Amino acid sequence: MPQVMVVARNFMDMVAALPAGKLDMLYDSAFICEAVLRSLPPLAKKYALQMLYVLAPVTAAAMEEWVLDEYAAKHKVAIDKLLQLRVFVEVRDRRRDVSYKMNQKFQGNMQKYLVDGGSLPREPLPLSVTGRLPTPADLEAYALDQWECFLLQLINSSQVEKGSSFSSSMMKTFQRGLLSSRDGEASKLTENGFQFLLMETNAQLWYIMREYISSAEERGVDPTELISFLLELSFHKLGAAYSLNTLTDVQRIAIRDLAELGLVKQQQGRKDSWFIPTQLATNLSASLSDSSSNKEGFVVVETNFRMYAYSTSKLHCEILRLFASLCFLSRVEYQLPNLIVGAVTKESIYGAFENGITAEQIISFLRQNAHPRVADKIPAVPENVTDQIRLWETDLNRVEMIPSHLYEDFPSKEWFEQCCDYARDNGYLLWEDPKRMRLIVRGEFHPEMREFLRRQR
Numbered sequence: 001m002p003q004v005m006v007v008a009r010n011f012m013d014m015v016a017a018l019p020a021g022k023l024d025m026l027y028d029s030a031f032i033c034e035a036v037l038r039s040l041p042p043l044a045k046k047y048a049l050q051m052l053y054v055l056a057p058v059t060a061a062a063m064e065e066w067v068l069d070e071y072a073a074k075h076k077v078a079i080d081k082l083l084q085l086r087v088f089v090e091v092r093d094r095r096r097d098v099s100y101k102m103n104q105k106f107q108g109n110m111q112k113y114l115v116d117g118g119s120l121p122r123e124p125l126p127l128s129v130t131g132r133l134p135t136p137a138d139l140e141a142y143a144l145d146q147w148e149c150f151l152l153q154l155i156n157s158s159q160v161e162k163g164s165s166f167s168s169s170m171m172k173t174f175q176r177g178l179l180s181s182r183d184g185e186a187s188k189l190t191e192n193g194f195q196f197l198l199m200e201t202n203a204q205l206w207y208i209m210r211e212y213i214s215s216a217e218e219r220g221v222d223p224t225e226l227i228s229f230l231l232e233l234s235f236h237k238l239g240a241a242y243s244l245n246t247l248t249d250v251q252r253i254a255i256r257d258l259a260e261l262g263l264v265k266q267q268q269g270r271k272d273s274w275f276i277p278t279q280l281a282t283n284l285s286a287s288l289s290d291s292s293s294n295k296e297g298f299v300v301v302e303t304n305f306r307m308y309a310y311s312t313s314k315l316h317c318e319i320l321r322l323f324a325s326l327c328f329l330s331r332v333e334y335q336l337p338n339l340i341v342g343a344v345t346k347e348s349i350y351g352a353f354e355n356g357i358t359a360e361q362i363i364s365f366l367r368q369n370a371h372p373r374v375a376d377k378i379p380a381v382p383e384n385v386t387d388q389i390r391l392w393e394t395d396l397n398r399v400e401m402i403p404s405h406l407y408e409d410f411p412s413k414e415w416f417e418q419c420c421d422y423a424r425d426n427g428y429l430l431w432e433d434p435k436r437m438r439l440i441v442r443g444e445f446h447p448e449m450r451e452f453l454r455r456q457r
Contacts, residue, residue: 012039014213015227016084022224023086027105030113031121035231036085037110043067044078048087048102052110057091057099121232124240125274130267133276136239139265143278146262147201148315154178154193176211191356197319198357198365205280208261221250229254233263233277234284241267241274297369301344303382309340310371316340344385349392359393403443404430410437422452 015023015036026032037048047066051058060079067075079100082088088100127133134142154174178193189197196204209230216223229251236242244252244266255275259266263281267274298311309320320340321332333341352362363386370380379386410416416437423429428445432438441449 012036012085014210018224018227020086024103024105025224026228027086027103027109029228029232030109031232031235032228033106033109034113035234036087036106040085040087041074041078041081043071043074044081044087047078047082048110051088051100051102052107052114054102057101060098060100063100120237121235122242122246124237125243125272129272130241130269130274133239133241134265136279139239139276139278142265143262143280146260147205147280148313150174150261151197151204152315152318154189174208174211176215194352194355194357195361198361200368202283205261209284212257221253225250226254230284233258233281236277236282238277238279238282241276244273244275297371297375299366299369300371300374301366301381301385303384305344305385305388307342307344308371309342310338311340312338344389346392349389350396353393353396359390362389402430404440405443405446405449406438406440407449408436408438413437419449419452423449 015026015032018026027036037045040048047063050066063079064072064075079088082100083090086103087106089103091099091101093099153171178190178196180188180190196207199207213223213226213230216226244255247255255264255266258264258281259275261280262278263284264275264277267276298309298313298316300308300310302308309316311317317335317340320342333343335341349359349362353359363381366381367379374380407419410419416434416439420429420432420439423439423441423445426445426448428442428449429439430442431440
């Protein structure tokens with residue numbers, strides 16, 4: 001079975017993974033505290049607000065009484081989340097009873113926020129300095145163009161328009177895990193690379209941001225400072241201009257890299273330089289499920305398995321060309337300036353499976369990129385096509401090879417049953433035949449089974 005890429009659902013997954021000391025440093029910023037509070041599940045958010053002005057620890061037993069018994073599972077999830085993010089800190093008394101206390105930095109910043117009200121991380125520049133700024137529609141178009149150009153660089157750098165250049169640090173980050181290369185050979189997409197192209201834009205962005213942050217130390221940047229700035233960026237006003245002079249050196253480099261991805265737009269005036277956040281940047285503190293992509297689809301799939309792609313985008317053409325040669329299009333039958341025609345066949349789908357792409361990913365790609373004329377239909381992709389793609393996948397997965405060991409010739413029925421019980425209790429029993437006293441266990445369990453048999457003699 002192919003492995004599926006795992007993408008962090010939001011920045012809080014990365015925040016929770018930080019060491020306790022660095023996480024406490026993040027809470028020096030009121031904006032980080034607010035972002036964390038916003039990200040919490042409803043019940044966890046309620047607990048955080050209840051504890052905001054409670055200075056003494058509250059016992060775990062007392063907190064359990066805050067909810068009805070049927071909500072015990074949700075209560076546990078809420079407490080676990082608060083502990084992961086160190087919003088709550090666990091303390092124990094002399095009797096080893098567990099209590100919870102709110103993180104002092106988080107508590108102090110949120111108290112100030114409630115009393116004084118929120119403020120912007122930095123003040124935007126007046127129009128008298130910047131002049132006319134891009135409209136929201138202009139910014140959205142810019143962000144889409146930058147993102148497509150970035151993806152095109154991955155697929156086929158020769159197709160990137162002259163003048164487009166990406167920093168080496170960003171390209172190395174982008175290629176990590178997505179491209180593989182051998183000496184003297186051109187880079188090729190890996191299994192994760194194919195899956196990446198099938199993701200929707202927001203999921204792709206989260207993958208890049210996760211890799212960008214995880215590689216920060218290699219570039220001599222503190223990941224904590226980078227996470228702090230990226231979360232602050234999500235509190236900036238969409239479409240407003242902010243001076244680059246208010247940023248540190250690390251933040252300026254981050255802005256340059258983010259501009260290449262379309263998260264911000266940089267502009268130069270007569271005296272000042274500034275950046276303008278796009279919708280991608282203001283969604284950074286939201287989860288994948290909260291943020292949605294508004295890109296227009298371009299694919300039409302018919303019941304006869306023919307596929308029509310209406311697009312003038314170089315990126316779309318390159319993705320379909322790549323899929324035609326290696327994935328789920330048998331071939332590009334013909335290509336016009338705004339139309340590509342191909343077909344989905346058993347052989348082409350098998351090629352996709354061999355590249356680590358699952359049936360659900362193919363179907364999801366076709367649905368997410370459905371042309372507006374068919375996107376509103378139910379279903380957007382014909383059921384006979386989706387059902388057949390799933391059936392082709394099950395054809396490959398009907399037989400699963402499991403390394404195993406056969407045991408037979410037991411001296412007694414009692415000894416056989418003890419061995420069966422031992423293997424079953426450990427989850428390694430695959431098959432048993434009580435009449436002939438034979439059993440099969442997983443291969444990795446053989447050393448333990450042999451030791452058990454030795455002890456029984």
